Amino acid sequence: MIDSLKREKVIWKKRRFIDFLEGGGTGILVSIIFSPDSPRRTIAFLVGLAMLCTGWYFRTKYEQYILRKAGEGK
Numbered sequence: 001m002i003d004s005l006k007r008e009k010v011i012w013k014k015r016r017f018i019d020f021l022e023g024g025g026t027g028i029l030v031s032i033i034f035s036p037d038s039p040r041r042t043i044a045f046l047v048g049l050a051m052l053c054t055g056w057y058f059r060t061k062y063e064q065y066i067l068r069k070a071g072e073g074k
Helices: 002-031 039-072
Strands: none
Touching: 002 039
């Protein structure tokens, strides 16, 4: 029982991290829409895009893990 609670806690931490990456990346990208062209804007764009892509990658791995565990339960 304790092992399952620990696993669930780890799963929720991963989920929060993924949401942070996706939300932060989206927020950065949206915030630079109306900013003037500058090197700072380019760097912010690259950081936001990297956060968004990393979040998508981790979400894919997370969903595969959840589906695999759901398949084992049947």
